Every structure is written in structure tokens, then in C-alpha cells.
Amino acid sequence: MSTLKLDLQDYKDLLKEYIRTKDEQALYQAEQFSKHSMQHNISPEEIINTHIQSMQDLFPDLPDDIQSAMDFLLETMVSYGLAYQEHRALRERQL
């Protein structure tokens, strides 16, 4: 639980930094974050969920339409999340 909270804070900090600087180095941190997340078996829809929570924290007055669009995107990731879990199971069987 505390690990997931830490990840959310990390993601939010990295996202905030990229929005502030628009710097390639900050963007590179996104890649590092996802590699780290994959090592901890975080699925793609959990990343989207973390993104949504970070956006709500960083932009408390986010328009309803933008919020709805993110909810829609989250829903598309559910199937990919299941495929990702299956991928992990297959890999573990092969190792």
C-alpha cells in the first residue's frame, strides 16, 4: 500500500516537473518510471489510474470533459491490464 502511494507521489512529481520544464530529461524519467513499475508488476491501467489521480491533484479545476475523457481512456486499458497479467503468468511459467 505504502509502495503504491510512493509511486503515485513519484509519478506526480515527475509529471509536474515535465509540465513545468517541457524538458527531454524530464520526459526520460517517464520511461524510467514505467520500467520500474513493470519490475513491480504494475499493470498499464494502474499507470493510467495514477495519471488521473495526479492530474486531479495538479489541476483541481480540470474541466468535466477532460475528466470524462480520462475515464474513457482508463476503461480502454482494462483489457490491456488483463493481457499484461497473462503475460506475467506466461513468462513466469517459461523462466
Add this chain to the structure above:
Amino acid sequence: MSTLKLDLQDYKDLLKEYIRTKDEQALYQAEQFSKHSMQHNISPEEIINTHIQSMQDLFPDLPDDIQSAMDFLLETMVSYGLAYQEHRALRERQL
């Protein structure tokens, strides 16, 4: 190429419908869209890319910060896209 263009148009239409209605039925279409996309080996970062293009079409005056946030999210999905391709390869080997 034309299939991908069609998918973008489909996604945009479904997203627009959900934003307009906030209806559960429209949200369910997101799940169907992703299942269909997975059958056509579309990776998760392609979904994010389609989402970004749809948002730019639907909201031409999207604030820079929101655009940057989506670019950051796209970057986090690159590693997941690679894992998804690997998953497909593993599955094909097992079938």
C-alpha cells in the same frame, strides 16, 4: 493504414459520445474498442496515441499543460508496448 485511420475515427466518435452523455453504455464501448484493438495487435501506447489525437481533434484549444501531461503519459506506455509485443510473441509460440 486505412484500418488504423478507421480505428482513430471510431475511437474519437466513441469518446465524443461518452463525453456528451457520460453514459455507462458509451463507457462499455471503450472496453469493446480495446478488445477489438487487441485482436488486431494494437499495443497500449497506440491506444494512448489515438486518445491524444482524438483529444486534439475534439478540443483544438486544449491548454499546453494538458497536452504535455498526455505526452508524458504516452512516454510511460512505451515500455508497456514493448512488453505487449513480447506477450504476443510468447503466446504465438505456445499456441
